[in-house]
Each structure stands twice: as structure tokens, then as C-alpha cells.
Amino acid sequence: MDLERKISDRSALVAVIGLGYVGLPLAVEFAKAGFQVTGIDVNPLKVRMITEGESYIQDVAKEELKSLGERGLLVAVNNYEPLKKMDTISICVPTPLSKTKDPDISCIIEVTKEISKALRPGQLIILESTTYPGTTDEVVLPELEARGLKVGKDFFLAFSPERVDPGNTMYTTKNTPKIIGGVTPRCAHMAKELYQVAVEKVVLVSSTKSAEMVKLLENTFRAVNIALVNEVALMCHRLGIDVWEVIDAAATKPFGFMPFYPGPGLGGHCIPIDPHYLAWKLKTLDYKARFIELASEINTNMPYYVVNKVADALNSFQKSVNGSRILVLGIGYKRDIDDIRESPALDIIQLLQEKSARVFYHDPYIHQLDEGLGVKYTPLEEKIVREVDCVVIVTDHSQYDYQWLVDNARLVIDTRNATKGVQNGQEKIVKL
Numbered sequence: 001m002d003l004e005r006k007i008s009d010r011s012a013l014v015a016v017i018g019l020g021y022v023g024l025p026l027a028v029e030f031a032k033a034g035f036q037v038t039g040i041d042v043n044p045l046k047v048r049m050i051t052e053g054e055s056y057i058q059d060v061a062k063e064e065l066k067s068l069g070e071r072g073l074l075v076a077v078n079n080y081e082p083l084k085k086m087d088t089i090s091i092c093v094p095t096p097l098s099k100t101k102d103p104d105i106s107c108i109i110e111v112t113k114e115i116s117k118a119l120r121p122g123q124l125i126i127l128e129s130t131t132y133p134g135t136t137d138e139v140v141l142p143e144l145e146a147r148g149l150k151v152g153k154d155f156f157l158a159f160s161p162e163r164v165d166p167g168n169t170m171y172t173t174k175n176t177p178k179i180i181g182g183v184t185p186r187c188a189h190m191a192k193e194l195y196q197v198a199v200e201k202v203v204l205v206s207s208t209k210s211a212e213m214v215k216l217l218e219n220t221f222r223a224v225n226i227a228l229v230n231e232v233a234l235m236c237h238r239l240g241i242d243v244w245e246v247i248d249a250a251a252t253k254p255f256g257f258m259p260f261y262p263g264p265g266l267g268g269h270c271i272p273i274d275p276h277y278l279a280w281k282l283k284t285l286d287y288k289a290r291f292i293e294l295a296s297e298i299n300t301n302m303p304y305y306v307v308n309k310v311a312d313a314l315n316s317f318q319k320s321v322n323g324s325r326i327l328v329l330g331i332g333y334k335r336d337i338d339d340i341r342e343s344p345a346l347d348i349i350q351l352l353q354e355k356s357a358r359v360f361y362h363d364p365y366i367h368q369l370d371e372g373l374g375v376k377y378t379p380l381e382e383k384i385v386r387e388v389d390c391v392v393i394v395t396d397h398s399q400y401d402y403q404w405l406v407d408n409a410r411l412v413i414d415t416r417n418a419t420k421g422v423q424n425g426q427e428k429i430v431k432l
């Protein structure tokens, strides 16, 4: 078959649509495997940066981008013109939630329409964006077949969820096994041929729906377990027990237990969002996804719990939140990354401001916040730490010196157990 030959001799022209946290590392892996890759993104700034060899994704090195660009293996454009020439097209566009927490798959629909206009025999289309089970078969496929070409015979369609974990240096796009489900066995086979060139291990499942569900199981598993441990933290608080000690001790069990840790709430583009895609789909089938709803309720309430802790701690110093100067430390949704999407730090800042606190923030990766919060960045200097009434650690970062922080601060609210191991000043620390 022509496409198989083109994949094996690397003459296949590969496109990746959506060059974000998922799409850019994938495009780079394809290019490193020797394919000529065209990245397509609606954001002209990203296209310009790639063209100039500048990386905006922490996990992609600028030198690598530059070198791939110079060797003609990676180009970026902000139009869909090249689609007709492409042999394979991977779709990595965003799948957010609407305000009412319903799936917003408008980017997938828009891109599918563009691909449909350009579709020709022999092309392989792979959807990577996280979405509800049925999207590939019920939304993407009808649009692509509308012009008369037949899936599995004329063109190939598969779903392959992205599992990238931004900032994780041990597991990257390359060495994280890739799940693939095809509309037909031939579609799955073609997608496997392509991906096994760029990633170390490919795992086939029987359908696109199964592949879509795999991703949702993985992320629902995390959302539910995080909610469970968050609730255990609330229970331990009532019981006067140190939740961190309990988790660490439970984690010594060599089987049947996996530690999860409490925190200020969920963040990022996946865990707080993806389970709602599943719940929404089930609602259309008259089924209530009870675990998902309960987990969401508990996790969404964590920023309120943190703010109550701040208020109680200030109260014990005869201070009110109103008028207090509060330094929020760590804005990214997790350690050592610059992504603030859905970060609970934003909720905590807003809740503190609503109570008339004077809030500042520090994050080594985020020097500007355009979230309409009117909160100012401040360098992490001794003078500032000494002046503020309270420091709230929302996200710990590897470069923070917590002993120094506790030595200098008046009061530290630690939502992430970041001050574990600090020797002096424990009496100033309030844990989650």
C-alpha cells in the first residue's frame, strides 16, 4: 500500500494541526523521526516563533526547533492550504468546557470541515484531542465521508489520545505508550504504522470509542482519587490528625494502595475538564456519572477551604483578611511549569480579593497575569516576605528555598506540604 511505503521510507508528508502543549512536541517527534512535518495553527504568533526557531513550550528545546527548521523538517503555517498535499494529519486542537461545563468541540468541528474540503484518497487522519466517546465516529467520520470517500478503503481515520505530562522529564511524548483505536482494523493498522516510527510503544484497542474512553478513564481516575484524598484531608482536619503523616504511612504498604496527595484544587487543561466530557455524554444516555460529579464538587471547593484556612490563621494573630497583605506563591497549576489554565491559584487570589485582601504573587515562570485579577507580580525578596502578613503556598517549585521562606515570613499557609523538612519556625506553618 502506498501510504505504508511512504511511512516506511519517510516520504509521507505529515501535518499536525494545533501546535500547543500536545501538538508541538508531537510535531517535533515526527520531524526527528525523519518526516517532513507541517504544523498548522491559527495563532500567528506561535507560527512566527516556530519559524524563527523560538520555543514557547518548556518541553521543546529551542535548539531542537531551530535545527529541525534549518533542515526543512518542520515548518509552521497559519492556514489550511497544505492539507491537500498531506499524507497524514494529526488533530491536536483544544477541547475546553463551555461556561455550563458542557463540551466545546467547536475547534474539532472547524478543523474537520477544513480536512473534509481537502480530503483525497490515501490520507490518514488521527484525532488526538481529548473528547467524549463517540466523537470520532459520530462527528468526525460523517463530515469526512460526506464527499463520497469511504473510510477504511479510500482514507483512514483513528483516535489516539495524547498522554503528555508537561514538565515531566522522565516520560515524554516519545516514551509514553500511545493508545490507538481505528474506525476499521485497517485504519488502526495505518495509524500504528505512523506512530510506531515516532513513539516507542503503540497499544491498539478495538475501536475509536474505546480509545476515547481510555483517556477519560485515566483522567477520571486521577480526578476521583484526588477528590478522595482532599476529602480525607478535610476529615483529618476535623479529627485533629496530620493527613500527610497518614498518607506517607499508608504508602508504605507495598500492594493495594497508591498515594494521592491533597491540594488547593485541580488545575490544568485535563483533569478538571475531561471527566465532564464523559459525564455529559452519559447524561445524553440518561446515566448520571455520580463519582465524577462528587469529585468535581469536592475539588472545586478546595480553594474556598484554603481561603478559610487563611482567614482562621490570620484570626489567630488578631488580623482580618480585609486589609491584610498576602503573598500567593506559585501560580502555575503544578510544579515547575508555566501553565496557569484552570489553576486553583487564580480562584484563591480572587476569593482573597473579594474579602478585600491586598494580594501579590510570585511565580518563577509567570511574571505577568492577564486574567483580569489586577494582582501584581513581586520578586521573592526578603523585604517583601518579611512585610506581608501571610504567605500562601499554592504551587511548590523546585527553586524555592522553604527554610528561608519560613525563617522570614510571619505566617505560611502551606497547601502542598512544600515545607516538609523545614527545621525552624514550624509554629508559623499552617498545613492544609
Ligand SMILES: NC(=O)c1ccc[n+]([C@@H]2O[C@H](COP(=O)([O-])OP(=O)(O)OC[C@H]3O[C@@H](n4cnc5c(N)ncnc54)[C@H](O)[C@@H]3O)[C@@H](O)[C@H]2O)c1
Pocket (backbone or CB within 6 Å): 017, 018, 019, 020, 021, 022, 023, 040, 041, 042, 043, 046, 092, 093, 094, 095, 107, 110, 111, 128, 129, 130, 131, 161, 162, 163, 164, 165, 166, 269, 270
Ligand atoms: N496539555 C496537556 O497536558 C494535555 C495532555 C493530554 C491531552 N491534552 C488534550 O490535547 C488537546 C490539545 O491540548 P493542548 O494542551 O495542546 O492545547 P493548547 O491550547 O496548548 O494548544 C492548542 C493549539 O491549537 C490551536 N488551535 C485552536 N484552534 C485551532 C484551529 N481551528 N486550527 C488550528 N489550530 C488551532 C491553538 O492556537 C493552540 O496553539 C486537548 O484536547 C487537550 O485536552 C492535553
